Amino acid sequence: MAFTSAALQTIFASPALASRTRTTSYSFPRIASVPRLSRNAVRCMATGDEKTEQSSEPTVVPPTTSQIPTPTPPKPQAPKVSTKFGDVLAFSGPAPERINGRLAMVGFVAALAVELSRGQGVFTQISEGGSTWFVATSVLFTLASLIPLFKGVTVESKSKGLMTSDAEMWNGRFAMLGLVALAFTEYVKGAPFV
Structure with a gap:
């Protein structure tokens, strides 16, 4: 969802689309006011008269693949040989x-x-x-x-x-x-x- 929102913001905010909207009779609403949500953002749906509260905790950004160390594969062990x-x-x-x-x-x-x-x-x-x-x-x-x-x-x-x-x-x-x-x-x- 966050990726789609960011992609749409990029497309609609581009200068090529802005110049196109001036020449045609179509006008797009400003999407820049849509808040960006991180991947780990938590939404709380309140029921009844309760109000939605946003967490004041900072969101944790997952590390990229270049930051994660790759584990070394274990050495293949020779199969056990029966000596019976x-x-x-x-x-x-x-x-x-x-x-x-x-x-x-x-x-x-x-x-x-x-x-x-x-x-x-x-x-x-x-x-x-x-x-x-x-x-x-x-x-x-x-x-x-x-x-x-x-x-x-x-x-x-x-x-x-x-x-x-x-x-x-x-x-x-x-x-x-x-x-x-x-x-x-x-x-x-x-x-x-x-």
Whole structure:
């Protein structure tokens, strides 16, 4: 209301409108006598014989946006990571696919290296003592992968640059597929792949 009143006063009191009113037969009443009310002004409607009283207190003008300090946003906190055994080793937990992927990467590279150096296929490697190495490697990599997870350290917090947690996940998936494809090819062929 106060803004509209001030805007109308500005428009009607402008010299362009005043000169226009002189040339035409229309005359506008003087609006300059309308009191200006601040945004926080209080109006009191008296009932009956009571008279309206105006407050003698000064009106408080709200601060402008440049005077109000902008609050700094809080730092985003990392979500709490569960360190319970069941949560870490759950099907959708952080451990199973990563551990399997890491073992598949080691197994795929080791299988190809032994096949190139000795000419033995995957099944021959397993039957001639490879299962002992497989169990030892599995235990070592599983413990090495679980210890940080039980301490609450996430894989994502330690991944930077090219060595990201997503890159490790995809490499593990490809290594799992590669190891299965290598074993299947040697089974169908009946001979080592290389």
